Every structure is written in structure tokens, then in C-alpha cells.
Amino acid sequence: MTYFNDLLDGYQRFRTADYRRQHERWAQLKDGQAPKVMVIGCADSRVEPSQIFDTLPGEIFVVRNVANLVPPYETTPGHHGVSAALEFAVTKLGVEEIVVIGHGKCGGAHAALTEMFHDAERGDGGFVHDWVSLLDGAREKVKAKFGDSPDLGREMELETVRTSLANLMTFPFVKSRVEAGTLKLHGAYFAITDGELWTMGEDGEFVSQLKSAPALA
Numbered sequence: 533m534t535y536f537n538d539l540l541d542g543y544q545r546f547r548t549a550d551y552r553r554q555h556e557r558w559a560q561l562k563d564g565q566a567p568k569v570m571v572i573g574c575a576d577s578r579v580e581p582s583q584i585f586d587t588l589p590g591e592i593f594v595v596r597n598v599a600n601l602v603p604p605y606e607t608t609p610g611h612h613g614v615s616a617a618l619e620f621a622v623t624k625l626g627v628e629e630i631v632v633i634g635h636g637k638c639g640g641a642h643a644a645l646t647e648m649f650h651d652a653e654r655g656d657g658g659f660v661h662d663w664v665s666l667l668d669g670a671r672e673k674v675k676a677k678f679g680d681s682p683d684l685g686r687e688m689e690l691e692t693v694r695t696s697l698a699n700l701m702t703f704p705f706v707k708s709r710v711e712a713g714t715l716k717l718h719g720a721y722f723a724i725t726d727g728e729l730w731t732m733g734e735d736g737e738f739v740s741q742l743k744s745a746p747a748l749a
Contacts, residue, residue: 557588567593570621570630572614572696574600578724579635593621599640600632601666602696605703615703622705622715630700633720634693640664641689644671670695693719694736 551558570593571581581587581594595617602614621627634641640660643649644667649660670691678684697719700706709715719732730738 554589557590561590565590565593565625567591567621567625568628569593570595570618570625570627572596572600572602572618572630572632574598574633574635574638574640576635576638576640578637579633579722581633584633584722584729593617593625593627595621598660598663599638599644599667599692600634600696601640601663601692602632602699603666604699618700618703619705622703622709628714629716629718630706631718631720632693632696632700633722634689635722636686636689636724638689638692641667641692642685644668644692645674645685645688647671666699667692667695690721690738693721693732697732 567590569591571585573579573581573594573596575596575598581592581596585592595614597614602618603612605615606612618630621630640663643660644664647661649658649664667688671688674684674687674691678687681687697717700717701710706715706717710717719738721730721732721738722728723730729741731741732738
């Protein structure tokens with residue numbers, strides 16, 4: 533079990549090891565960042581994009597939240613954290629690719645599928661239910677197609693990726709760049725049980741990045 537004091541110990545190891553080994557890299561980053569890829573992932577502690585993709589500091593601009601969701605474009609008053617990060621990455625940093633990565637055993641996808649937070653006490657906030665309601669349409673679609681299949685949970689996890697990619701295209705500054713060919717969108721899925729990475733094709737199906745592996749519907 534890791535606590536804050538353990539994190540401080542980790543910092544000391546980082547400062548005396550990785551930071552020194554990558555000193556030139558950190559020196560390059562001191563005046564700003566210029567990542568070409570934005571990754572939208574889940575806040576789940578088991579799914580760390582920089583580790584999965586083996587990237588260096590400054591290589592990917594990462595946003596993480598419950599169930600790796602992108603809300604649809606809207607301009608109503610509020611605090612739109614994901615939308616703000618997306619706007620910054622696309623219009624200011626000029627990222628050229630956006631990757632939405634879902635994962636196995638996702639608690640957010642499970643919450644949306646089972647509506648387990650539907651009756652949560654408002655004193656607790658009700659934030660989870662409100663957030664995963666973005667997947668209401670995905671839940672109905674998956675249930676209608678797969679019923680009581682044992683793969684229902686996994687299919688819901690895949691659908692979270694498809695939903696976020698569809699919502700990305702509702703943002704005018706994303707849509708215009710995709711259509712102009714200056715921005716590409718990608719879907720991915722990381723299976724925690726075996727560490728396998730799947731990527732989504734243009735047909736919406738997922739194909740393993742390991743050799744001789746079947747596709748995920």
C-alpha cells in the first residue's frame with residue numbers, strides 16, 4: 533500500500549535517478565511543451581498512459597477522468613474541465629492526434645451499465661451518476677445488442693471509447709481539423725488482465741496489437 537510519505541520517497545529516487553538521466557530532456561521542456569498526441573484516459577489507478585505507451589516527459593498531453601469520457605460540445609455556463617483541456621490541446625498546443633483509451637474492469641463503465649449510482653444521496657454529490665449519464669445511450673445500445681452475454685461488461689467498455697470519439701466530433705475546432713486532415717482521432721482499449729492493447733479501426737471494431745489475436749467486436 534502506497535501513502536504520501538512513500539510518494540516523497542519516490543520523488544527522492546526520481547530526483548537522483550531519472551531526473552539526472554533525462555536532464556537534457558527536462559532542460560528542453562523548461563520553456564514550454566509541444567506534444568503531438570493528446571491521450572484521454574480513465575482515472576483508474578491501474579491504467580497509466582505514459583507507462584502503457586512508454587513515453588518520455590513532454591511527449592503526450594494527458595487528460596484522465598471517470599470512464600475516459602468526452603462530453604458533447606456545449607456552451608452552457610459551468611466548469612467544463614475536459615472541454616477546456618481539449619480546447620487547449622487542439623487550438624493552443626496544436627496536437628495532431630487524439631487517442632481515447634478505455635480499459636478492462638472499468639468501474640465507470642460498470643456504473644453506467646448497472647446505474648449503481650442512480651439513487652446516490654445528494655449529500656454525496658451525485659457527481660458519478662451525472663457524469664456517467666453521458667453513457668445512457670451507450671448502455672441501451674449495448675444491452676439491446678448483447679443482452680445477458682458474459683461479454684456485456686467488456687462491450688460497454690468498448691462503447692465508452694466509441695461514445696467519446698463521437699462526442700469529439702461535436703466540437704467545431706475538432707471537426708474542422710479532422711475534415712482538413714490536420715487532426716486524427718484514434719480509439720484504443722487496454723486489457724488489464726493480460727496487458728493487451730487493442731486499437732479501433734474505421735469500422736469501429738477493435739484489433740489487437742499483439743500478433744495472432746482475434747478482433748474485439
